[in-house]
Amino acid sequence: MPTRDTTDSPRRRIVEAAVELLESGGPDAMSTRAVAAAAGMQPPAIYRLFGDKDGLLEAVAEHGYAQFLESKRARLNPAPEDPVEELRRGWDTVVEFGVSRPELFAVMSRATGSEAGAAHRAGLEILHGRVRRLAAAGWLRVDEELAAQIIQATGLGVVATWHATPAERRDPALLTVLRESMVAAVTRAEPAVPAAESGPAPAARALRAALPDDSGALSDAEQHLLAEWLTRLAGSGGTPPA
Amino acid sequence: MPTRDTTDSPRRRIVEAAVELLESGGPDAMSTRAVAAAAGMQPPAIYRLFGDKDGLLEAVAEHGYAQFLESKRARLNPAPEDPVEELRRGWDTVVEFGVSRPELFAVMSRATGSEAGAAHRAGLEILHGRVRRLAAAGWLRVDEELAAQIIQATGLGVVATWHATPAERRDPALLTVLRESMVAAVTRAEPAVPAAESGPAPAARALRAALPDDSGALSDAEQHLLAEWLTRLAGSGGTPPA
DNA sequence: GTAGGCATGTACCGATGATATCGGCATGTT
DNA sequence: AACATGCCGATATCATCGGTACATGCCTAC
Known part of the structure; x- marks a missing residue:
């Protein structure tokens, strides 16, 4: 295992020193040299490990x-x-x-x-x-x-x-x-979908019920097909997520 | 009148050059030297006029x-x-x-x-x-x-x-x-959001969120198209008029 | 005419981000 | 066991940055 966070890997040491300097002295205090010194390393180490500031x-x-x-x-x-x-x-x-x-x-x-x-x-x-x-x-x-x-x-x-x-x-x-x-x-004042159920089925039922005759967003054909799918989903029984 | 904004006072020239550099190249591009050069002046002029960066x-x-x-x-x-x-x-x-x-x-x-x-x-x-x-x-x-x-x-x-x-x-x-x-x-006005939103949008959002990766009821293509429609329906409500 | 400010211009300082280069140390190969 | 290879650390260095000291010049006041 080459470079893992084993509580004192160079990476972790440097990052923690950087955070320390950042929070104690503001962003300007977090210079590459100061960080390297605080971590007990040399400036180039930062560039080797992080490539860039x-x-x-x-x-x-x-x-x-x-x-x-x-x-x-x-x-x-x-x-x-x-x-x-x-x-x-x-x-x-x-x-x-x-x-x-x-x-x-x-x-x-x-x-x-x-x-x-x-x-x-x-x-x-x-x-x-x-x-x-x-x-x-x-x-x-x-x-x-x-x-x-x-x-x-x-x-x-x-x-x-x-x-x-x-x-x-x-x-x-x-x-x-x-x-x-x-x-x-x-959020809404009340959930649009009954809390007891979960999964797509109840949501599909709710949407099918709420679907207007002509929503501006969908064409007639689309709307028709959507209604069919919703019916299928509504009947398929909800698969409760993990 | 010592230093007034007479449309080309050094102050104004420098500030406008600084803004120009700031907006064209980000904060890093607004170096004292670059600003001075863009304003046709020498770096120390900035410090004489503004004391500090x-x-x-x-x-x-x-x-x-x-x-x-x-x-x-x-x-x-x-x-x-x-x-x-x-x-x-x-x-x-x-x-x-x-x-x-x-x-x-x-x-x-x-x-x-x-x-x-x-x-x-x-x-x-x-x-x-x-x-x-x-x-x-x-x-x-x-x-x-x-x-x-x-x-x-x-x-x-x-x-x-x-x-x-x-x-x-x-x-x-x-x-x-x-x-x-x-x-x-x-303010103490009425709930500025016009109405408790009703219609298909919230149900569409719920269904889209509840949609499993693979519901047995719909094919992949159907599912994809359905998701697209749901997105359209979900976004169709809620924006109050200008 | 000369002396005294006052702004300008040059040169410089320390510090910064970033890099090249060198030496050592471990590893892996023969 | 001897050698080659590649990685890690250290020194030195570069260009640029914000900021300043110093000298030069010009205009004004006496």
Whole structure:
């Protein structure tokens, strides 16, 4: 086994030193030399291991996601009762993480846009997973993708605003207000699909029932075929997911 | 008159060159030397005029606020009818500015937190002014300060999320949904989202989420086409009219 | 005419991100 | 057992960055 995270692999040492410097002295303090020195290595080691400073930042972000997932698991351990409450808890966890660890959160958020960013991929993955579960239970009032973006936007915004506000004017109510606002924007008052059942069958029944005579989105032929499929799905009996 | 903005004062030349470089090549392209060269001056001139690179950034932010106010005045010229609509328009203007000029917006947002930042002060000033007018008309459902922070958070969040989303997944509905959500959180009007959404859209979303990879009831091709239709149906609802 | 600011221009400093190059050490082969 | 190979660490170095000291010049004041 060549390079594995055996608690003191060079990679891990460097990343942890980088996080330490980042959170103690801001982004400027996380220079390649300082990181290398703090990890007891030479500057080129960083480039050999991470290729680039952006590579280091990505590794730092990934480390942050790992720590976040750990804290989340510890906090959400009791049980995710209903999906909406799970959404609240998840959002709170993210925001709390962003509030308590500003620099790391900033790095994690920055790695997003342009290219790959395996770390941020993982973050979005869990978010979309949560949204998907919400959708499966019939709670979503908007598209899945849009719901995920709403959650992301409110979280990002509240954290950024929190840190941009001069400490003495910070109001914890901001967090709860925006959370509830986000829940209201994403979820419906009641699930569109009965909670008791799961799988495609009940959703298919609900959709078939809700299908108007002429939805603008589909042609007559499409609509007809869709209705037929829905009938098949509705009768096929739900395959409950794991 | 010592140093006034006489359309080609050194200050203005430098700031405009800085903005140009910032928006064309990202923050890294805005080096002191590049700015000085682009403005036809020597590097030390920047430090004489702005004292610091942060000084330059602040001046850039102030320039951005000036341009923003200009565009705002042009856009809000018709008339601010009622305060809530004024809030919508103002928020839209900010978000539109942030969407269309990412780098400049980032610089303007960054200058916030810690110390003075005359530029950002001005920005907060107009925001608080709008909120105050809202409060005076009796529309606020929360504290003025909290309202301002809600507005700020939603705006910041939506802009950040917009730019963090891979272009092809961007959904303009995000802007309107979050705007209405913010209006609902800030004002005591009726639930600004028109109606508890009904019809096929939510059911379609639920079904799409619940659709297994391989339901025995449909063939692969059918399943694929069904997913496409469901996406169309899922997106057909929810966007409030302009 | 001369002396004193004051802005400009040159040269420079330390630090940064990034790389080339060298030496050692383990490994794997013959 | 001797040799070759490839990987890991260390030193030295490069170009550029933000920032500054110093000298030069010009205009003004006496």
